[in-house]
Amino acid sequence: MNKILIITHTADNFSIEKVTEYVADNNCEVIRFDVDLYPLENKLSTIFQDGEWISILETPSAKYRLDDISAVWYRRAYNIGKGLKEEMDTKFFGAAMGEIRNTLFGFLESIDAYSLGKPSVYRRLDSKEEQLKLAHKIGLSVPETCLTNNPEEAKKFILKHQNVVAKMQTGFAIYEDGVENVVFTNVVKEDKFEELDSLLYCPMQFQQMIEKKRELRVTIVGRDVYAFEVDSQQFEDAKVDWRKDGVNLLDKWTKTELPKDVEEKLLELLDIYNVDYGAIDIIVSPEDQYYFIEINAAGEFFWLDNLTEGNMISRSIADVLCDKAPRRNNVVLA
Template identity: 75%
Template structure:
């Protein structure tokens, strides 16, 4: 029986890795951790084909591990790949080297012939907010009126039609200025912003009709398990448009909630369409008790909600999935 589970993450990841690891080891499996920010300067990855067989090895501070015979891989995070390399190479070589590093690492992950909870290609697909909204709408979710454009005239027409409009980027990122990290949150459009829309020719944005909020929901799905939590984000002035603006102060104010069976069925259908076993879904519950799908995050964070469950049940569900103690969707390379 194969009993090794590979976790792809980075050295600064949070304690959720440790909780999942505890449950995995309690199930009798061995965990191999691959911190990608230590690759390639400190971690060595090798794959070869000889005498009709493929073999792959990871060498890190803990030793040398064979990876072609693992049972499962959890592609959790891939932050800061190639950390420290820029200081080691001339600028003219750095870009090419990073291209090879990423291609090698992601090619290895894609080709592992075992069950994978997350893959680079899956994350790339789920980066498309447009496809998410189209799929969600097609399976019966309510979604906000939406415009994705780099055309200032189209944006102004959409805003004029829908009045209260929010805008957000389609990818998560921050802008660093004078060493300070400025996260780009969701914002409400006002008259002052209308003059700034000409800048869309440089970068497209997503615009949506503002949905009044009775509650905001974060729904973490692991296989067939659904963990739904809600918060009254309107209790905080800073959090009314984007709860993350006051996220630290709201961490302990999330409460577990139940979803109507029809919403749960649509959520499971959504994961079936994508053929994934993990997703962190953002939903708005309107004052009229209508559920609006906002987005699904392929590797969305769950640790603060996990701490609100008894015995870190989300971590347990992830471990059970990785150890094949729970129903999962087949995504092996060769079927």
């Protein structure tokens, strides 16, 4: 029986259970590695002796060989080393976390099997600049964009385009009194020019504001394309960034079809990156022009999966992991 390793954490959502169920339907076994239990509860060892490499994962409930897995799904790596700070001398904590992360990610990079996502792939897809350049190169429409830490360049861009939004390139959040405050996409007005001087300390991405007829979330798994749309303009808080009022929009998404040329270009984009999963954000203008905004290497999909008959996105993920559906070959060590 083929073994599928899923890298996640204990607080992940129900998508793990659904994919696990469909993996079992394909007569494969799931090994779940919750990284927030590493290293205090999960023990990971890689050993080379007698001419053989062996990897062992020991969890509170079982012990697994990982060197013979057939595929891995790198889903999430949140809260690595949870609880460790309270267990050790503070002066050693930073150095220990460096070793922990390096060991874990080094193991994930070295797995000699098909991988649906890898830390190095996620790092590459963190580059919004490369995404936009590649999307433009293959013929997708992208908003006019300025990435800068130069206040004067930002001001010139804003004055030229008038309607401009500012966004961060990461999951940027400010923590105050233990509360996480996510920085959403916001409209930039000329009366805020004085605030742009802070770009000297932290660069930002500015984009021409595209008037929205619809917003799309396109989830691609292998060659399967699942496109959903929403009218984000029906709620005031969602007009600029739908995530800001995402809860009210949860049941407003509907399945849609992409123009054939747009679908083909999105598949080409995944071919270029050699990845089998991407959650892509698109804006459709009143003129029905499709603007590529970004691709998320590990973007959430489960709220859309629940809108498909039989959780088809989860089933596609399971089929790709079990080699029951076309996938891009990415076994580097083979």
